Amino acid sequence: MKRKETLVSAPPQTCPTGAMVIGAEPVIGTGEEVRSADPRTGAAIGPAYPAASVEQVERACALAAQAFPVFRATTAERRAEFLECIADLLDERREALVERAHLETALPRPRLTGEVGRTSGQLRLFAAELRAGTWQGARIDPARPGGAPLPRPDIRQRRIPLGPVAVFGASNFPLAFSTAGGDTASALAAGCPVVVKAHPAHLGTAELAARAIADAAAETGMPEGVFSQLVGSGTEIGARLVSDPRIRAVGFTGSRGGGLAIAAAAAARPVPIPVYAEMSSINPVLLLPAALGSRGAELGDAFAGSLTLGAGQFCTNPGLVLAVDGPGLDAFTRAAADAVATNAGATMLTTGIADHYATAGDTLTARDGVDELARGSRPGDAAGGCARLLTVAGARFVADPKLQAEVFGATSLLVRCADTTELTAAVCALEGQLTATVHADEADYPLAAKLLPLLEERAGRILFDGWPTGVEVGHAMVHGGPFPATTDPRSTSVGTLAIERFLRPVAYQDVPAGLLPAEVRDDNPVGVWRRLDGEPGRDALAADSAD
Amino acid sequence: MKRKETLVSAPPQTCPTGAMVIGAEPVIGTGEEVRSADPRTGAAIGPAYPAASVEQVERACALAAQAFPVFRATTAERRAEFLECIADLLDERREALVERAHLETALPRPRLTGEVGRTSGQLRLFAAELRAGTWQGARIDPARPGGAPLPRPDIRQRRIPLGPVAVFGASNFPLAFSTAGGDTASALAAGCPVVVKAHPAHLGTAELAARAIADAAAETGMPEGVFSQLVGSGTEIGARLVSDPRIRAVGFTGSRGGGLAIAAAAAARPVPIPVYAEMSSINPVLLLPAALGSRGAELGDAFAGSLTLGAGQFCTNPGLVLAVDGPGLDAFTRAAADAVATNAGATMLTTGIADHYATAGDTLTARDGVDELARGSRPGDAAGGCARLLTVAGARFVADPKLQAEVFGATSLLVRCADTTELTAAVCALEGQLTATVHADEADYPLAAKLLPLLEERAGRILFDGWPTGVEVGHAMVHGGPFPATTDPRSTSVGTLAIERFLRPVAYQDVPAGLLPAEVRDDNPVGVWRRLDGEPGRDALAADSAD
Structure with a gap:
C-alpha cells in the first residue's frame, strides 16, 4: 500500500499522494486506478490515482452548486485575494511542481519553471482585472x-457569473493550461466554482496544483466546494461532469475529437450550456515575396526554431507555411530543411501523443502531391518524436482540405504557391485558426493590406514578423478563433477578456436603491466603470438621479 | 394576375407587390405561393407571395457573402447613416406600414404606430451606439x-463582425422584432449583412419594411447583398438558410420548438454557428406579503391589464403569479378574476396562434390540481381568444414541471403558496425566464433581498413594482435570459448590448502602424474608447509608445 505510506510520510502540498480534491478535502477515489507514465520510459509513475466514483462526481458538483451563491456574493476584492493566494502558493511550491511536471511530461525544467511563473502571473492578472472594475459591464x-x-x-445592468464550471486541462501545458490554468483562473475570477478533471498525463502535477488552490481557498475563507478536482479513466467522468445539471459552462483545451464530443454532450443536455473548447489549429505562416527575398535563409532558421520548440507541442505551432515560389523561398527551404534534418528530436508528452504524431505525419505525407523535404532524428525514448518538413504545391493545397489536418507536434507543411493569386486562394481555403503570421518587408505591405482582412476572418490573432509560439498573457491577447480552432470564436482562453466567457448580463428595472447590487448603486461604492446613458465613466450619479 | 397589376399600378414602397428582396432588387419567388390571412376572418390577403426557390436562397446568401468584406470595411459613421436612413424611410412610410400591419395582425393602429416609432428609434439608437465608440472593444x-x-x-485587440446573419422575425411584433427589428438593426450595426426570412403572418408588412431597408442601402451607397428578404412556406427555406455555409449567425424570435430546431440545425453544420433564439418565458410575478396586504385589489386590476395587453401576445406576458395565501391574495384574486371575467377578449395574430392558445390553455387547466378562476369572452373572429386565469397550490407547482409550459396569450397561472418557504421553493423550481417581477412594500425588502439572487440566476431582467410587458430600448436593457427563455443567455436581443452577439475579438501582434485598423492606431483617429494596458480612456498613445 505505497499510496497510504506516501500520504502519511510527506507533506501533501509538495508530494503527490494519489488524492483528488472534493470540496475542501483531499479524497482518494474509489474507482479504477489511473497512473501517469514517464514519457522517457513509458513506465507508470506512482502514486496510483483511483478514479472518482459516480457518487464522488455527484458530490463535487453538489458542493460546487452549494458554494456558488456564497462565492458569487464575495466582493471582487476578496476573490482577488483568493487568486493571489493561489499564485503565492504556486510560487512557493515551484520546485516541487517543476520536478513532478518534469517527471510526468519530460518538458525541460527551465520551461516548466517559466510556466509556474506564467501560471501565477495569470492568476495575479485576473486579480488586477477584478479590481479594475470593467468586467462587471455596468450600465445605468x-x-x-x-x-x-x-x-x-x-x-441598470451588470454581469453575473453563470454557475459552476467544468475545466478540462491540456496535456501540453501541465500548469498554465491545466488545473490552475487560465480557464480555472478566469472562472474563479468571474465568481464561478470550478470542478477540474485532472489530465491523466500529469496527475501528480495536477494534485499539487489542486492542493495549492484548496489551501488558498481555506486560507482566504472561500466556501467549501469552490474548487474540486476529479480523476477519471477514459471519457466517462468527463461525460458525467458535462452532463451534470449543476455544471453551467465548460472550458476545454485539447484535441478536436475531444472538444467536439464535449460540445455534443453539452448541446444534448435538457438545458444546453456553453462550451469553450480550444481544439485544433495549424497556424499558417505567410512569407511574402520581399521578406523572402531579403531574408529567406534567416526566416528558414527561425521558422525551424519555432516549429521544434517544446517538441512542437504548442497549440500555436506553425504547422503550415504559405509562400510564393522563387529564389527567396528556395533559400528559406534549404535553411529550414537543414535545421529540421539536423534536429535531435525530443521526448513528447506521452507515448500516445508520440504514436499519434507519427501516424498523423505519415498520413499527411501520403496525401497526393506531398513530399517530405526533411526529417530529423528521433530519440530512443518511449515517447520520442522527430521533426518533419513536408511540402506541396499551392494548387494541391487548395484542392485537398485534408492537407489542413493538424499534426500535433513538430511537423509542418510548406505550400509552394505559383504566384500571389495562388497564395491568396490558399488563404481563402483555410479553416479557422488560432493565429496567422505574416512575414513582410515594406515592399510587401500593399499585398499584406489585401491579405489582412482575409486573415482576420480566419484567425483569432494576426502577427507580423514573429512566430506564433508564445502567447502573451495580457488585456489585448486573443487565444481563440473561428472553428475548428475553437467551438466559440466570440472569446479567448488567454488574457483578461477570458472572464467574459463565464458571465451573463442581468437588468434591474426600478429596483429599490437598498436592494441594488453595489456595481449599479448611485454612489458607485466599488468604483467600477459604468455606461451612464451610454457614456463611460466611474462617477457617482448626481443626487437628482437618486430614487 | 392581381400581383402583376399591383406591381405596376402602385409605388412599391407603400403597396405590397408580392416581392422578396434579393440584393438590391425586388424579386418574385418562383416557388409555391404563400399568403398572409386576415385574423378577423381567416381569409387570405393579396398579393400572393411565391416562395423562394433553392437558387434564390443560394443567391441571397452568395450576395451577402460578397457584400460582407465591403460592408464591414465601411466606417461606423457610414453604417450609422445607413441605419438612420432606414429609420427615416420607415417613419416616412409609417401610414402604409401601420395599415398593412393592421390588416395582417389585427393589432390596433395606435399600438402599430407606436411600434413604427420603436423600430425607427431602435435603428437610431444603434446609429448612436456606432458613434459612441465602445462596441469595438479596443484594447492596446x-x-x-x-x-x-x-x-x-x-x-492590440478589436472586434470584427462574424459575417452574414440570418434573421427570423416574430409574429407578435411585425415591425420591432421582425424584418427591420432589433436583430436586423444590431447585425447591420455590427457590419454583418442580413438575410431575413419574412414571417408568413405579415408578408406585406415585411415587404414594405424590406423595401425601406433596400432603398436606404441604395441611397447610402451600401453594397448589393447587404440585405435580402426571402419568403418561404413551411420550414424548408429556414433550414436551408441556417445550413448555408455563408451564414455565420442566426437571430430568431419565436416558439421553443422553432428555436430548438434552428439551434439543432446550426449545431449540426460542419462549422457550427451561434444561434440567438428568444423562445419561451412565463415571466413570473411575485407578490410579497406586505404589498399584497396594502394593495392586493389594486395589484389584481393592474395585473389583469398587463395580462390582456395586446391579447397577451408579448414575450414578457405575465403567465405566472407566485404569492403567499392570505386576505391580501384573496383581494388580488377577486380583482384579477373580475377583470378577466369581464374582459372582452381580442383577435389574436393568426388562427393558428388562436387555436394553439386554446389548446395549450386547456392542457394546462387539465393538469392535476389546476382550477380555472375566471375566463373572459371570446370574440367571434376567426382568431379570437379569451383571457383565462387559472390557479394551483404551491406544492403542486413545485412538483409538476409541466405547469411551467408557456401558453402564448392571455392565460396566467396563479400559484397560491402556503408560506414564504413554499414561495421560495416555487422560485427555485423555475426554469429560465426573460423577466421576473417583484411587488414589494418596504416591509417586504428583507424577503426580497433573499429572493433577488435566486431570481438573478433564473431571469434576464428583474423589475420591481411594475409589469413585465413593455421592454425599454436602451443601453441597460436585457431582453434575454437562461434557457428556455433563450438559447444563449450571454446577451440580449433588445438594447445596444445586442450588437455584441455578432462580433468577435481579433488580436494584432506587432502589426505595422500603417496596416493597423483605425480603432487601434496610436492616434485613435476615430476617437473610440480603449483599454490601454487595462485602463479605459480615449486618448491617443504617447509618441514614445508609437512604433
Whole structure:
C-alpha cells in the first residue's frame, strides 16, 4: 500500500499522494486506478490515482452548486485575494511542481519553471482585472419620469457569473493550461466554482496544483466546494461532469475529437450550456515575396526554431507555411530543411501523443502531391518524436482540405504557391485558426493590406514578423478563433477578456436603491466603470438621479 | 394576375407587390405561393407571395457573402447613416406600414404606430451606439522591449463582425422584432449583412419594411447583398438558410420548438454557428406579503391589464403569479378574476396562434390540481381568444414541471403558496425566464433581498413594482435570459448590448502602424474608447509608445 505510506510520510502540498480534491478535502477515489507514465520510459509513475466514483462526481458538483451563491456574493476584492493566494502558493511550491511536471511530461525544467511563473502571473492578472472594475459591464439608464412617448423606468445592468464550471486541462501545458490554468483562473475570477478533471498525463502535477488552490481557498475563507478536482479513466467522468445539471459552462483545451464530443454532450443536455473548447489549429505562416527575398535563409532558421520548440507541442505551432515560389523561398527551404534534418528530436508528452504524431505525419505525407523535404532524428525514448518538413504545391493545397489536418507536434507543411493569386486562394481555403503570421518587408505591405482582412476572418490573432509560439498573457491577447480552432470564436482562453466567457448580463428595472447590487448603486461604492446613458465613466450619479 | 397589376399600378414602397428582396432588387419567388390571412376572418390577403426557390436562397446568401468584406470595411459613421436612413424611410412610410400591419395582425393602429416609432428609434439608437465608440472593444497592450522575463510584443485587440446573419422575425411584433427589428438593426450595426426570412403572418408588412431597408442601402451607397428578404412556406427555406455555409449567425424570435430546431440545425453544420433564439418565458410575478396586504385589489386590476395587453401576445406576458395565501391574495384574486371575467377578449395574430392558445390553455387547466378562476369572452373572429386565469397550490407547482409550459396569450397561472418557504421553493423550481417581477412594500425588502439572487440566476431582467410587458430600448436593457427563455443567455436581443452577439475579438501582434485598423492606431483617429494596458480612456498613445 505505497499510496497510504506516501500520504502519511510527506507533506501533501509538495508530494503527490494519489488524492483528488472534493470540496475542501483531499479524497482518494474509489474507482479504477489511473497512473501517469514517464514519457522517457513509458513506465507508470506512482502514486496510483483511483478514479472518482459516480457518487464522488455527484458530490463535487453538489458542493460546487452549494458554494456558488456564497462565492458569487464575495466582493471582487476578496476573490482577488483568493487568486493571489493561489499564485503565492504556486510560487512557493515551484520546485516541487517543476520536478513532478518534469517527471510526468519530460518538458525541460527551465520551461516548466517559466510556466509556474506564467501560471501565477495569470492568476495575479485576473486579480488586477477584478479590481479594475470593467468586467462587471455596468450600465445605468436613469429613469425619465416625463419621457416621451412614455415615461422611462430606471434600468441598470451588470454581469453575473453563470454557475459552476467544468475545466478540462491540456496535456501540453501541465500548469498554465491545466488545473490552475487560465480557464480555472478566469472562472474563479468571474465568481464561478470550478470542478477540474485532472489530465491523466500529469496527475501528480495536477494534485499539487489542486492542493495549492484548496489551501488558498481555506486560507482566504472561500466556501467549501469552490474548487474540486476529479480523476477519471477514459471519457466517462468527463461525460458525467458535462452532463451534470449543476455544471453551467465548460472550458476545454485539447484535441478536436475531444472538444467536439464535449460540445455534443453539452448541446444534448435538457438545458444546453456553453462550451469553450480550444481544439485544433495549424497556424499558417505567410512569407511574402520581399521578406523572402531579403531574408529567406534567416526566416528558414527561425521558422525551424519555432516549429521544434517544446517538441512542437504548442497549440500555436506553425504547422503550415504559405509562400510564393522563387529564389527567396528556395533559400528559406534549404535553411529550414537543414535545421529540421539536423534536429535531435525530443521526448513528447506521452507515448500516445508520440504514436499519434507519427501516424498523423505519415498520413499527411501520403496525401497526393506531398513530399517530405526533411526529417530529423528521433530519440530512443518511449515517447520520442522527430521533426518533419513536408511540402506541396499551392494548387494541391487548395484542392485537398485534408492537407489542413493538424499534426500535433513538430511537423509542418510548406505550400509552394505559383504566384500571389495562388497564395491568396490558399488563404481563402483555410479553416479557422488560432493565429496567422505574416512575414513582410515594406515592399510587401500593399499585398499584406489585401491579405489582412482575409486573415482576420480566419484567425483569432494576426502577427507580423514573429512566430506564433508564445502567447502573451495580457488585456489585448486573443487565444481563440473561428472553428475548428475553437467551438466559440466570440472569446479567448488567454488574457483578461477570458472572464467574459463565464458571465451573463442581468437588468434591474426600478429596483429599490437598498436592494441594488453595489456595481449599479448611485454612489458607485466599488468604483467600477459604468455606461451612464451610454457614456463611460466611474462617477457617482448626481443626487437628482437618486430614487 | 392581381400581383402583376399591383406591381405596376402602385409605388412599391407603400403597396405590397408580392416581392422578396434579393440584393438590391425586388424579386418574385418562383416557388409555391404563400399568403398572409386576415385574423378577423381567416381569409387570405393579396398579393400572393411565391416562395423562394433553392437558387434564390443560394443567391441571397452568395450576395451577402460578397457584400460582407465591403460592408464591414465601411466606417461606423457610414453604417450609422445607413441605419438612420432606414429609420427615416420607415417613419416616412409609417401610414402604409401601420395599415398593412393592421390588416395582417389585427393589432390596433395606435399600438402599430407606436411600434413604427420603436423600430425607427431602435435603428437610431444603434446609429448612436456606432458613434459612441465602445462596441469595438479596443484594447492596446504596448510593447515592452525590455520586459522580464521576456520582451513583450505590441498587442492590440478589436472586434470584427462574424459575417452574414440570418434573421427570423416574430409574429407578435411585425415591425420591432421582425424584418427591420432589433436583430436586423444590431447585425447591420455590427457590419454583418442580413438575410431575413419574412414571417408568413405579415408578408406585406415585411415587404414594405424590406423595401425601406433596400432603398436606404441604395441611397447610402451600401453594397448589393447587404440585405435580402426571402419568403418561404413551411420550414424548408429556414433550414436551408441556417445550413448555408455563408451564414455565420442566426437571430430568431419565436416558439421553443422553432428555436430548438434552428439551434439543432446550426449545431449540426460542419462549422457550427451561434444561434440567438428568444423562445419561451412565463415571466413570473411575485407578490410579497406586505404589498399584497396594502394593495392586493389594486395589484389584481393592474395585473389583469398587463395580462390582456395586446391579447397577451408579448414575450414578457405575465403567465405566472407566485404569492403567499392570505386576505391580501384573496383581494388580488377577486380583482384579477373580475377583470378577466369581464374582459372582452381580442383577435389574436393568426388562427393558428388562436387555436394553439386554446389548446395549450386547456392542457394546462387539465393538469392535476389546476382550477380555472375566471375566463373572459371570446370574440367571434376567426382568431379570437379569451383571457383565462387559472390557479394551483404551491406544492403542486413545485412538483409538476409541466405547469411551467408557456401558453402564448392571455392565460396566467396563479400559484397560491402556503408560506414564504413554499414561495421560495416555487422560485427555485423555475426554469429560465426573460423577466421576473417583484411587488414589494418596504416591509417586504428583507424577503426580497433573499429572493433577488435566486431570481438573478433564473431571469434576464428583474423589475420591481411594475409589469413585465413593455421592454425599454436602451443601453441597460436585457431582453434575454437562461434557457428556455433563450438559447444563449450571454446577451440580449433588445438594447445596444445586442450588437455584441455578432462580433468577435481579433488580436494584432506587432502589426505595422500603417496596416493597423483605425480603432487601434496610436492616434485613435476615430476617437473610440480603449483599454490601454487595462485602463479605459480615449486618448491617443504617447509618441514614445508609437512604433
